[in-house]
Amino acid sequence: xxxxxxxIYNFTVSPSVIKADTDSxxxxxxxxxxxxxxDGMEYDVIFIPxxxxxxxxxxxxxxxxxxxxxxxxxxxxxDGKLTLTHKFLGEQEWRIKISSTEERxxxxxNDNNIAFSRGRWKYIAAVKKGITLSVYSxxxxxxxxxxxxxxxxIHTNFSDGTETPERTAANYRKKGFDIISITDxxxxxxxxxxxxxxxxxxxxxxxxxxxxxxxxxxxxxxxNVGSKYSVNDIFLDEPERVKAEVxxxxxxxxxxxxxxxxEYLYRFWTYREIKKSGGYAIYPHPFWTWKGHYHVETDMSxxxxxxxxxxxxxxxxxxxxxxxxxxxxxYYSLQKxxxxxxxxxxxxxxxxxxxxxxxxxxxxxxxxxxGDTIGAIDGGxxxxxxxxxxxxxxxFGDFRMMKYTHFLIENYFARRxxxxxxxxxxxxxxxxxxxxxxxxxxxxxxxIKKFENEFFxx
Numbered sequence: 001x002x003x004x005x006x007x008i009y010n011f012t013v014s015p016s017v018i019k020a021d022t023d024s025x026x027x028x029x030x031x032x033x034x035x036x037x038x039d040g041m042e043y044d045v046i047f048i049p050x051x052x053x054x055x056x057x058x059x060x061x062x063x064x065x066x067x068x069x070x071x072x073x074x075x076x077x078x079d080g081k082l083t084l085t086h087k088f089l090g091e092q093e094w095r096i097k098i099s100s101t102e103e104r105x106x107x108x109x110n111d112n113n114i115a116f117s118r119g120r121w122k123y124i125a126a127v128k129k130g131i132t133l134s135v136y137s138x139x140x141x142x143x144x145x146x147x148x149x150x151x152x153x154i155h156t157n158f159s160d161g162t163e164t165p166e167r168t169a170a171n172y173r174k175k176g177f178d179i180i181s182i183t184d185x186x187x188x189x190x191x192x193x194x195x196x197x198x199x200x201x202x203x204x205x206x207x208x209x210x211x212x213x214x215x216x217x218x219x220x221x222x223x224n225v226g227s228k229y230s231v232n233d234i235f236l237d238e239p240e241r242v243k244a245e246v247x248x249x250x251x252x253x254x255x256x257x258x259x260x261x262x263e264y265l266y267r268f269w270t271y272r273e274i275k276k277s278g279g280y281a282i283y284p285h286p287f288w289t290w291k292g293h294y295h296v297e298t299d300m301s302x303x304x305x306x307x308x309x310x311x312x313x314x315x316x317x318x319x320x321x322x323x324x325x326x327x328x329x330x331y332y333s334l335q336k337x338x339x340x341x342x343x344x345x346x347x348x349x350x351x352x353x354x355x356x357x358x359x360x361x362x363x364x365x366x367x368x369x370x371g372d373t374i375g376a377i378d379g380g381x382x383x384x385x386x387x388x389x390x391x392x393x394x395x396f397g398d399f400r401m402m403k404y405t406h407f408l409i410e411n412y413f414a415r416r417x418x419x420x421x422x423x424x425x426x427x428x429x430x431x432x433x434x435x436x437x438x439x440x441x442x443x444x445x446x447x448i449k450k451f452e453n454e455f456f457x458x
Contacts, residue, residue: 008411010035013096013133015457016411020091020137028082028098028133034126037077041108043100043127045073045084051092088137091400093407099130136407142400145367145381147408147456150179152209152282152364153223153317153346159184159211162351166431169194171352173204174424175360176417179373181209181225188230197431200438203445204427207373211284212274214266221295222270222310223346226374227279234273245269256303264303271309280374282344283310285317287326298330305334305341312377313341315384315396316362318348324362324386328396342377343397345384361387365395365405385409412455419448 010032018024030036037043047054053066075082088094102124109115155161156168163171165182169191172180182191189208198204212231214220224231235242249265256264274281283304286296296304304310315331316324331343349359366373367381376382383397383405393409395402423444430437452458 007131007133008415011131011133012454013135014454016134017136017138017143017456018088019143020139021087021089023085023087024137026084026086026096026135028084028096029080032126032131034122035131036123037080037082038108039077039079040111041100042074042076042104043082043098044130045075045082046070046097047073047086047088048095048097049089049092050095052090054087054089088135091137091139091142093134093136093403096133096135097130098133100127102128134407134411136404138404142367142381142404145369145376146452147412148178148366148368148373149176149413150344150364150366150373150382151177151347151349151362152181152183152207152225152344153211153284153314153348154180154182155184155211155348155350156182156190158182158187158190160350162353165191165194166197167428168352169198169206170424170428170431171359172424173427174421176413176420177363178203179205179207179366181207181223183209183211183223183225185211186213186232186236188227188232194431198427201427201441201445203448205373212270214270220263220266220270221284222267222274223282223284223314224274224277224279225282227274227277229277231270231273231277231279242269256299256307259297259300259303263300267300267304267309280312280377281310282312282314282346284314284346285319285323285327285348286330287323288319289323301330302334305339311342313343314346314348315343316345316386318346318358318362321386321388331396340380342380342382343384344377344382345386345396361389363387365401365408367401416448416451416455419444419451423448 010030012029014027049066053063055066055069055071075084082098105124105127151172154168156163156165158165161168161184168182169180184190188210191206192208195206198206207226209223209225210230210232212222212224213235246265246269249268253265253268255261271281286294286301288295305313313331315327331341344364345362346364347358347360347362349356352359363385365383365385366376368376380398381401383395383401385405386394395405423441426437426440426444430441
């Protein structure tokens, strides 16, 4: 997840996320070589609302009126910082434009009896042009939630993936992921040993999972996350029991018109068993093209989602742009007709090596509360993110959270990923046997938490 502007690397804005409709204080520091905050010097600041005006519009309307009636505030720097106070109205992104004048720069030189002869023209050009930084004001329900980057569909060498669970987990942390579920084919909880070794990493969570394959047709997939036992094991160890229980469903379950009865009943049984196991069922990749045809008939996909045979839909996942696009179109078509279904974005990655296809292309941004990952997905506090190399990042889901996620992509995730990468490097070494790296990992994780607290004002 890349930043749009280099200014996020040259300036820190603390906090960058603030509570809407409250008087707030924002502290800005500079690491720029040409734009510094000199003590006692005055800077002009304009707070620009991106969506809803906060000034009287006079003869012009809404945001056009804001352009005409905008207010220029003046703040003095102190201790190399600029401390701003403002009431950020409504839930929206705000652009903060900061500039100064050559006259103030000259006065600063005179008052302090100094002369910036080398590079002086760069300083003056920079302060006159100004910088633009961003903050986001949120209503309390979203402000109180923690932002997590997640992937709930991952494969390792325990099935048809390439890397071990250890290396897979480390590579995900390098990319800034906070929550992952390794969901190997026919194998439950391949990450158990990794989770045990990393139990001291409170900011990085591995949830047990599996990709369940139905006994009737091996290509009938559903992702089972967070269960207490394996549904795959029942298919593998007790096929006659499954067959008998599916047969018994014929008199109990109404099969929708136009879909294969046997497949539907197996899907029904599988979903029910996942719920018995305490798992969360995610419906994956229906438009994945396999042997020349889509993985699932569209009528069946509609029946699965309309009749509640899954808990969430993998809106994006391990597919081409076209296949993902079809999944998005299906979801919004069903939503238009009244379906309410939580969504995730997952990679379905089979390798995490640099440049690998799918890895880190599709992910979930989750707004979690009290550590309840599944509750956040189920409550609709997740969006799916598509990040195809060489293309603009796309976000899908609830409009309100999509807007906020775009702000986080541009201002938060890119900077945080640098620290996560450092942690992930030592996580990999630790999992491969270098136990002396534990203290370094803890130091990196503390720094990640410090950055989060500063960014979100906690």
